[in-house]
Amino acid sequence: MNIRRRTRVCRNDLPRSVRCVPTDELVFEEHRAHLVRVGYRITGSVSDAEDAVQEAWLRLAGLDPDGRAAIRDERAWLTTVVGRLCLDRLRSAAARRERYVGPWLPEPLLTGDDPDEPLNAVVRDEGVRMAAMVVLERLTPPQRVAFVLHEALALPYADIAAVLGCPEATARQHASRARRIVADADPPQRATTAEQQDAIAKFADAMARADGAALVALLHPDAVWVSDSGGRSKAARREVVGSDKVSRLLLGLLDRYGAQMLAGWSPVMVNGELGIRSSAFADTAAGAAVFSLRDGRIAAIYQVVNPDKLPDGTPR
Secondary structure (H helix, E strand, C coil), rough: HHHCCCEECCCCCCCHHCCEEEHHHHHHHHHHHHHHHHHHHHCCCHHHHHEEEHHHHHHHCCCCCCHHHHCCCCHHHHHHHHHHEEEEEEEHHHHHHHCCCCCCCCCCEEEEECCCCHHHCCCCHHCCCCHHHHHHCCCCCCHHHHHHHHHHHCHCCCCHHHCCCCCHHHHHHHHHHHHHHHHCCCCCCCCCCHHHHHEEEEEEHHHHHHHHHHHHHEEEEEEEEEEEEECCCCCCCCCCCCHHHHHHHHHHCCCCCHCHHHCEEEEECCCCCEEEEECCCCEEEEEEEEEEEEEEEEEEEECCCCCCCCCCCCCC
């Protein structure tokens, strides 16, 4: 990389690996979590988000002194570039998703306890919880970009219009329509850690006892089960809706696979919320699931068992 203005500075408020680095690299580290969050919310893919962020960084580093001096706000400039790159990826992915086998869920963000882990800064945002990400799938690519850039990041409509390649008035319309769709979907807010722990404990207990009545009582009447396999593993090919139907599905799986279904369960953070990681068993791949709670009951269970989205089933 042809990195200019490589004055070295030291800062103790950054991870040890980047405390003494060129100033251009400090700019990148300062905004990286924000940019990955933007890319992930637009594309639903960590790899696409990280590729876009890396490309934006290369473009910044490749500017000549005059081009760099013309940038008034590096964060806004980088956000705009990442938004434009992710819009291109989102449009190219549309055809692939039409051919996708079964429901499509965003790639889950699995995080551990390391405070320096980059994704830990990303998942602190309310907007990346799985329930909120699923709602974004209802938006067109321009609506999704306009919503993320304006509603979540307060980017001016003029800048959003530049990303979308449309007049400012059109960018406003995209954002307005996206707001209505998101408001109508009304995704549950993030539950407290204690509420998540209580729900998962009760769920695990009901499953261990094969207690259908307890499962129905724990599930919201309109509960939905969404399982993303991409056809790569055994999973429901359609969403299952209703507490009775979801309970019957779970008990049916338990009847088929027995104790081995529960043996490999362990807790994991999924998009910033407590979830369950499962080991591979029989004809089912390893996966991760996260619950969305409403009024203290499970409103949705989002399960990903597509190995392409969970290459090793472990936190990154």
